[in-house]
Amino acid sequence: MSWFQSAVVYQIYPRSFADSDGDGIGDLGGVIGRLDYLAELGVDVVWLSPFYPSPQDDNGYDISDYQDVDPVFGTLEVFDELLAGLHARGMKLVIDLVVNHTSDEHPWFRDPAKRDWYWWRKTPPNDWRSFFSGPAWELDPESGEYYLHLFSRKQPDLNWENPEVREAIYSMMRWWLDRGVDGFRMDVINLISKDLATGVYFNGPRIHEFLHEMHEAVFEGRSGLLAVGEMPNVSVEEARLYTDPARREVDMVFQFEHVALDQGPDSKWDIRALELPALKRSFGRWQAGLADVGWNSLYWDNHDQPRAVSRFGDDGEHRVAAAKMLATVLHLHRGTPYVYQGEELGMTNAPFNTIEDFRDIESLNHYAEAVEGGASPDDVLLALRKMGRDNARTPMQWTSARHAGFTSGEPWIPVNPNHAAINAEAAVADPDSVFHHYRRLIELRHSLPVIARGDFTMRLPDDERVYAFTRSLDGEELLVLGNFTGDPVVVEIEGWTGAEEALIGSPGLALGPWEGKAFRR
Structure with missing residues (x-):
């Protein structure tokens, strides 16, 4: 039995967790100040979303330096203090690894000698579209060539066919492990192998080769680590290969099947009512498919998803009951549960009144493209309010005080006004709260082998x-x-x-x- 089978992971989105210096942006010092809260909840692992230097075009998932801390979040010394504080409390730290793409401000992208570290073509070889709207091939006026970006135009895709790229990434990963981190959550990692001719970039032709090579170069000979691959469009059959311990690729994958059940086939903004039997078929298929080989990750919420109690439950009269029920159902499946910051309080979607209230590039780009295409602005806003990623990124609600105790300054995105009733201070003091329900579920996973295995x-x-x-x-x-x-x-x-x-x-x-x-x- 692997240690992570009885573990629970807590995701921190540092920009929105806790601000220690009053600039309105969460930081590593803020996380340090809340470590005892995490210890009381009882989680085993903290997954820290990107904290690296970044222009923040995609809120830190556009990295300009893999081996440093953005000054807005702190310094490497503060990072080391955070790591030591977690380890002292018996918790591990997993950091986000974003290596399908970099920022266009990364030195690699600006170095003429490293031009073949990215995908450049004189004319677009296919009609791929960016996940953030528009074409995935961007013209560089200076060179007259096009580069590939499956996400923002400021996030050029790395060319993993180049062995120098791969070794530079593996060297960076070893550097973090030597510093003491306990593993990586790998962002859209199944997109790194691409076949431009056939149009394949999900689960591409060399993906298993690359992940096995990464395991051999980075993880081999080290114990107690965690490698989690975020993998959109992955099937159960493919996940069995990725997570089979004998193949030495990753420990578990994040799949998106269940969080697409309330969406139309072509767009996340085409929102449908969730049909419970369909949810059962999806979860049941993954439970059965990885029963003898591999391992499931379990989640409702993360930084890319709206709040689960608003999406799948009831965020009104029955919010507390619904939040507890969703937690009970998820945590007692077979797999490793992930708790996203504020989920343990039953935090809800936020009341975004106008497009000016949004910050996320995906939502802003979709609004502009949809309205330009003739859609009603009110209809587009309705979809953004329900499914937009900013719902997960409003500040953590610590107290009923101004700005929910998140910052002494002006927060980078407004705090949900319901923090007066929904906050950690009140939840910790109430033995019947959503917080203590989560704490009880985590205790049960630790103490009852039937839950883990x-x-x-x-x-x-x-x-x-x-x-x-x-x-x-x-x-x-x-x-x-x-x-x-x-x-x-x-x-x-x-x-x-x-x-x-x-x-x-x-x-x-x-x-x-x-x-x-x-x-x-």
């Missing part, structure tokens, strides 16, 4: 109201129930009465609105 069986797969499954290991069984409606529900599960020991929630198979329960026998 037990078999998974979906129950009531076609029920449109209740998510139900069982876990079993060595004669011990768990039953998990989640009511995804605002109405009371009574369920019947063969062999279960609800009189068994209640780990989460009250006894009985009657569920209140948005209630979650878990039983053991």
Whole structure:
């Protein structure tokens, strides 16, 4: 059994977590000041989103120096203090690795001798589109050639076909591991192998070769590390290969199947109602597919997703119950759960009134392109409010005070006004809060092997109201129930009465609105 199978990861988006110097932007010093909070929650690993020097075109995912800290976040010395503080509290640190692309302000991109470290062509060889709107090939007026950028035009894609690129990246990764970090979350890592002729950039022809080479060059001979690959458009079958320990590539992948179920086939902005049986089929397929080989990552929220309680639950009257239910259902699956900052408080989507309230390049570009194409500005704004990434990036709500205790200055993006009621100070003081529910779930994963390693069986797969499954290991069984409606529900599960020991929630198979329960026998 690998250590991460019983671990829980907490993601910090440093720009929005805690500001220690009053400039309105979160920083590493702010994280240091909240380490005891993380220790009380009980998480095992902190995943730190980018803190490197960056022009901040994509909020730090456009890196201009892989081996330093952006002054807005601190210094390498402050980073070392943060790392030591986590280790002293028994927590590991995983940092974001963004190596599909750099910033166009990275010295590599500006060095004529490294031109073949990127994708340059005299004419665009295909019609690829950027994920952030517009063509993926950008004309450089100075040279008259085009460079590839699958994301922002300020994020040119690295050419992994060049072995010098790969060795420079592996050397940088070893440098961070030697400094003491415990692994990497690898941003869109399954895009690094591209075939321009056939139009393939998801899971390209050399992707397994590259990841195995990375493992051999960086991770081999080191223990206790974590390698997580963010992989859009990855299938269960491909994930089995990526996460098979015998192949030595990555430990787990982030897949996007379940967070696309409330979207149309062509656009995340085409929002549909979530159908619970479809969610069960998706999760069930991944639970079964990685049961004997590999490992699942489990998440509702992250820096790229709207707040789960607003998206999949109820952020009004039943917010607390819905937040607890979503946590119960997710954390008791087989896999490693990820908690995004504020999720443990039941933080909600924010009330964005106008396009001026948004900061994210993806949302701003989509708005401009959609309105120019004839869409109603009000309709576009409605979609942005529901699905925009800025929902996850409003500041962490620490207190009911001005700016939620996030900063003494003016925050870079407005704080959600509901911080007066939803904040960490109040949640920690309330034993029945969402925070303490998360703390209890994390304790259960640490103490009950059936949660970390037990078999998974979906129950009531076609029920449109209740998510139900069982876990079993060595004669011990768990039953998990989640009511995804605002109405009371009574369920019947063969062999279960609800009189068994209640780990989460009250006894009985009657569920209140948005209630979650878990039983053991």
